[in-house]
Amino acid sequence: MRNKFASQSPVNVTLNNVTTCIEEVNEYVYLGRLLNHNNELEPEIHRRRRAAWAAFNNIKNTTDALSCPRIRAQLFDSIVLPALTYGSEVWIFTQALSERVRVTHAALERRLVGISLSEQRQRNLHREDIRAQSEVRDPLLVIKKKKLGWAGHIMRRNDGRWTRLVQEWYPIGEKRPVGRPRMRWSDSLKEEISLFDGNHLKTHWSTIAKDRMAWKAVIRDHIR
Numbered sequence: 001m002r003n004k005f006a007s008q009s010p011v012n013v014t015l016n017n018v019t020t021c022i023e024e025v026n027e028y029v030y031l032g033r034l035l036n037h038n039n040e041l042e043p044e045i046h047r048r049r050r051a052a053w054a055a056f057n058n059i060k061n062t063t064d065a066l067s068c069p070r071i072r073a074q075l076f077d078s079i080v081l082p083a084l085t086y087g088s089e090v091w092i093f094t095q096a097l098s099e100r101v102r103v104t105h106a107a108l109e110r111r112l113v114g115i116s117l118s119e120q121r122q123r124n125l126h127r128e129d130i131r132a133q134s135e136v137r138d139p140l141l142v143i144k145k146k147k148l149g150w151a152g153h154i155m156r157r158n159d160g161r162w163t164r165l166v167q168e169w170y171p172i173g174e175k176r177p178v179g180r181p182r183m184r185w186s187d188s189l190k191e192e193i194s195l196f197d198g199n200h201l202k203t204h205w206s207t208i209a210k211d212r213m214a215w216k217a218v219i220r221d222h223i224r
Contacts, residue, residue, distance in 0.1 A: 001025055001037055033087045044087070045097055049104045052084035056108050063112060073135040076112055081142060084108075088143040089150035092185050098140055105139040112136070145223045148215075151189055155209035167206060193218055 001024070002008070011022045027036035027043070034044040059079055066072040084105060091097075106127060110120060113133045120130065131138075154163040167186060186205070193205035209215050 001028060001035070003037075031087075039092075041091055041093075041097055044091075045100055048084050048086060049100070051086070052080050052104060052108060055080045055083040056111065060111075064114075069133070069135050072112065073137075076108075076134070076136050080108060081105075081137060081139060085139060085143050085146065089146045090185060091143070091147070092183055093143070093147075093188065094183060098143075101139055101143070106130070109134045109136060141223055145219060147189075148193075148219045148222065151186075151205070152209045152212070152215040152219075155206050156212065192222070 012019050013022060014020075027034060029035070034047055036043060056076075056079075059075060063072050063075060066075070084101065107117075109130055110117060113130060115123075115125070115130065115133075154161075155167065157164050189205040193208060194201060195203040195208075208218060
């Protein structure tokens, strides 16, 4: 997979005197995460939703047999929730995509407590009512905590890795394409974490993240 700046020549690899041309693709799975040419997150969200349902179906008989809601919730959070939120530290999360994750988790939550969607509507139960019965964790808060933890980790690195360098890099001599720019991974951090004096940026989130204790305080304030 390559972008427009990469060489378009075929890539050959020779091993044991055998030369193989590497296949050119538009997407592939790396470390359990689907990467694609356009950096679109929707296909990966779809994979995470299917993985969560598969994980839940594997433990459905066990959760049905458990009478303690706390133990049942711990089992759900330790098996199903990681399948749903795997790799979410680097997600570029829009409102539409976060709603898909929430809807999927809500459906899993109803199955966990044995309530169908039609029954929930008939009994006029809200999400908070289902959550009180299931006692599971909020997936959006879990994703937010993972992202904040990862952001603090990369900004405190001092070994010259790209994960930090790309956050501090600004292109020089290049013009921005016409139209609204695509949402970036750090945009939500800038809006929620950075300190502003009116419209003036006072302290950038990356500066706060370099202080471990200050960043822990930020995580505590945002994950309640």
